[in-house]
Each structure stands twice: as structure tokens, then as C-alpha cells.
Amino acid sequence: MDYRVRLEVFEGPLDLLLHLVKKNELDIFNIPIAEITADYLNYMKLFRRLNLDFAGEFLVMASTLIHIKSRMLLPPAETVEEEELEDPRQELAARLMEYQKFKEAASILKEREAIQGNIYGRLPMIPEDEDYTIEATLFDLLDAFQRVAIRAEEEVREIIQEDISIEDRIGEILNLLENKRFISFETIFSGQRTKRLLIVTFLALLELIRLKRVFARQAEPFGAIRIYRARQELVAQA
Amino acid sequence: MEKEKLKSIIECLLFFSDKSLGIDKLAEITEIENHEELKGAIEELKKEYELRNSGLQLLNIAQGYQFCTRPEFSSWVRKLYKSQTTFQLSLPALETLSIIAYKQPVTRAEIEKIRGVDSSYVLRTLLERKLIRISGRKRLPGRPIIYGTTQEFLRYFGLKELSEIPSLEEIKPPVSG
Numbered sequence: 001m002d003y004r005v006r007l008e009v010f011e012g013p014l015d016l017l018l019h020l021v022k023k024n025e026l027d028i029f030n031i032p033i034a035e036i037t038a039d040y041l042n043y044m045k046l047f048r049r050l051n052l053d054f055a056g057e058f059l060v061m062a063s064t065l066i067h068i069k070s071r072m073l074l075p076p077a078e079t080v081e082e083e084e085l086e087d088p089r090q091e092l093a094a095r096l097m098e099y100q101k102f103k104e105a106a107s108i109l110k111e112r113e114a115i116q117g118n119i120y121g122r123l124p125m126i127p128e129d130e131d132y133t134i135e136a137t138l139f140d141l142l143d144a145f146q147r148v149a150i151r152a153e154e155e156v157r158e159i160i161q162e163d164i165s166i167e168d169r170i171g172e173i174l175n176l177l178e179n180k181r182f183i184s185f186e187t188i189f190s191g192q193r194t195k196r197l198l199i200v201t202f203l204a205l206l207e208l209i210r211l212k213r214v215f216a217r218q219a220e221p222f223g224a225i226r227i228y229r230a231r232q233e234l235v236a237q238a
Numbered sequence: 239m240e241k242e243k244l245k246s247i248i249e250c251l252l253f254f255s256d257k258s259l260g261i262d263k264l265a266e267i268t269e270i271e272n273h274e275e276l277k278g279a280i281e282e283l284k285k286e287y288e289l290r291n292s293g294l295q296l297l298n299i300a301q302g303y304q305f306c307t308r309p310e311f312s313s314w315v316r317k318l319y320k321s322q323t324t325f326q327l328s329l330p331a332l333e334t335l336s337i338i339a340y341k342q343p344v345t346r347a348e349i350e351k352i353r354g355v356d357s358s359y360v361l362r363t364l365l366e367r368k369l370i371r372i373s374g375r376k377r378l379p380g381r382p383i384i385y386g387t388t389q390e391f392l393r394y395f396g397l398k399e400l401s402e403i404p405s406l407e408e409i410k411p412p413v414s415g
Contacts, residue, residue, distance in 0.1 A: 012355030118312035
């Protein structure tokens with residue numbers, strides 16, 4: 001089976017380049033382009049060997065590097081104007097400098113986030129149950145599912161083989177709802193670590209809604225979705 | 239109105255509010271037009287809380303004022319409120335946020351040019367968390383959407399105003415080479 005892992009170690013080609021510059025203690029304004037290109041391409045080979053799924057931007061940067069390298073090897077054409085005789089690496093250096101600044105700014109924000117994370121203000125009033133009166137449409141559910149699926153995809157770090165049928169998931173969802181009037185849409189999906197499990201869960205939820213065992217409701221259009229247990233059951237248990 | 243009463247009124251309002259209250263709002267409610275008078279009362283209130291080692295502090299945050307808990311008592315608050323998992327932004331999110339904070343109003347294309355990677359997912363997450371907002375459209379072909387930071391951004395990072403973050407010129411890149 002072909003496993004693809006999203007590459008998160010390097011956020012992008014600039015991040016990788018910056019890493020190479022630092023690792024080799026290079027001067028951003030005087031990058032030995034042949035070496036760094038070789039280094040960069042080696043990393044890409046490694047990504048491929050590890051079957052890491054990297055964004056197309058990595059390829060674009062590879063071609064940019066090769067282009068700069070070739071321009072540096074060629075003697076400047078005689079017709080070239082004086083002002084065009086700039087170092088072909090200049091633009092790349094400027095981009096790296098700029099990117100580095102924002103990376104630094106991001107780390108300043110991160111520090112502030114850590115400090116602020118320990119300071120609490122009053123919480124917004126929690127909306128009353130009665131506010132959740134709008135029946136969520138299939139599109140709302142699909143949107144919500146997509147958000148959950150994307151988030152899960154980002155979080156998945158290990159690969160687990162696990163199989164479960166829709167019927168089983170239906171049972172599990174009803175279990176989650178036991179002794180509760182409602183749970184959030186996201187709760188149903190938490191812990192579902194593979195695409196297959198997410199899809200099975202979603203289908204199970206749709207089936208439950210079709211059978212009117214549960215209701216999906218929102219407090220406002222496009223708002224958060226809560227899954228309510230059908231009332232009959234509440235009555236039956238009471 | 240006498241100062242002690244004004245202080246008590248402000249205390250009530252800030253205690254009750256779940257977000258930072260701006261001076262304009264306070265002026266509107268208390269019907270005191272003189273901002274300096276209000277600010278004076280707020281400062282005194284703030285000092286009082288500091289002097290008696292209160293668990294609360296009056297913060298000047300997100301272009302206004304808000305009562306918050308003191309960081310040294312965070313572990314106790316977390317014991318009460320377990321479900322509030324300490325959420326932290328990912329590095330790509332922080333990076334994108336810092337670009338927006340400094341370059342706003344800014345388009346997605348401009349952000350992606352700096353980051354060198356597709357940023358649509360990160361932008362959506364930041365929008366959902368209300369840390370950024372769509373502030374309009376740029377007068378360019380295709381009328382691209384432009385993004386800016388929000389009040390929630392200021393609150394989240396404990397900033398009074400945007401100008402509180404160091405300017406780009408002040409940020410020194412780590413010594414390389």
C-alpha cells in the first residue's frame with residue numbers, strides 16, 4: 001500500500017533553504033549557489049525516498065535554484081545593459097531575508113501567546129440550548145465534515161489500521177449521546193484518526209439523521225452544529 | 239459624579255463584560271464625556287487591585303479594559319475549567335498572522351509570495367478563530383480579498399494596540415553565518 005505523509009517539518013521551500021543556510025553557516029547575501037542547489041535537491045530526493053508528500057512549491061524553488069545556477073555559469077551577454085548586470089542571487093537573498101524577519105516576528109507572537117495563555121478573562125455566555133433551533137442542512141453537515149476532515153488530516157502523524165462498520169459506528173454514536181441531550185458535531189469525530197474512520201462516522205451520522213434518531217441543529221445559519229438525541233428516547237428513558 | 243461611585247460603576251461593567259470595553263463605550267454608558275476623568279478612575283481601580291494582591295488584574299488590552307486572572311493562578315483556573323484545552327497556534331499560522339499584522343491590508347497572493355507556500359488553509363483557520371478578518375477587496379484585476387487583524391488578535395496576544403508589537407526594522411534576524 002502506498003502511504004503518503006504530509007510534510008510538516010519544513011513549512012515550505014524558503015524554510016528549507018533557510019535551514020540549509022543556517023546549517024552550513026552561509027551568508028544569505030553570498031550563497032554558494034551550486035552547493036546549496038545540490039543540498040536542496042538531495043533533500044528532495046530524501047523526501048521522495050521517505051514517500052513524503054511535498055507541495056509543488058518545492059519543485060518551483062528547485063527550478064529557480066537551477067536557473068540561478070545556470071545564469072551564474074554563463075558569461076553575461078554583451079548586449080545586456082549595465083543595470084541588468086545584478087547578481088542573479090539577489091532576489092532570492094531578499095526573499096530569504098524577508099521570510100526570516102517574519103519567522104522571527106512569528107516567534108515573538110509565540111512568546112506572547114504563551115504568556116497570554118495563562119491569563120483568563122470572563123468567558124462569553126454559553127448559548128442556551130433553546131438557541132439551537134435551526135435544523136442543519138446537508139450542506140452545513142458537509143461543510144462541518146470537511147473542516148473536521150482537514151483538521152484530522154493535519155493531525156494524523158501515525159498510521160493505524162482499523163476497520164469498523166457503519167452499524168458499529170451508529171451504536172458508538174448513540175453511546176456517546178447516552179445520558180446527554182446533545183453533543184457537538186466535532187465530538188463525534190474526535191479520535192477518528194483515519195480518513196476511512198472519518199467517512200464511516202459521517203455516513204453513520206447521516207443514517208442516524210435519516211432515521212430521525214438524532215437531530216443536527218444550529219443556533220444560527222453557518223454556526224456550530226450540535227447533535228441532539230431524538231426526544232422520544234429521552235421520554236422513554238425518563 | 240463622585241470618583242468612588244464612578245470607580246464602582248466601572249468595576250461593575252468590567253466585571254460583567256466578557257470582552258475588553260473601550261473608553262468610548264464606558265463614556266457612553268456612564269455618560270461621562272471627559273475621557274481623562276474616566277481614565278483616571280480606571281487607573282485608580284487598577285492600582286487598588288494591584289495593591290491588595292488580588293487574583294484579578296485590570297488589563298489595558300485590545301483597545302480597551304478588561305478584568306483578567308493573574309497568570310500565577312492559571313493552574314487553579316485550569317482545574318476549574320478543564321475543557322478549555324490550551325490551544326496553541328501552529329507555526330504556519332503564526333507566520334501567516336505576523337505577515338498580516340505587519341502588511342495589512344494584504345492579499346493571499348502577497349502572503350504566499352513571502353511564505354513561498356499555499357496559505358489558503360491557514361487563512362481559513364485564522365478566519366474561523368476570528369484572529370483575522372476580510373477587510374475588503376483590492377482594486378486589482380480579479381478584485382482579490384484583503385485581510386487584516388482583529389480585536390481578537392490583540393486580545394489573544396495581550397496587546398493594547400497593534401503598535402505594541404516591535405516594528406519590522408526593530409526585529410533583528412538571528413545572526414547567520
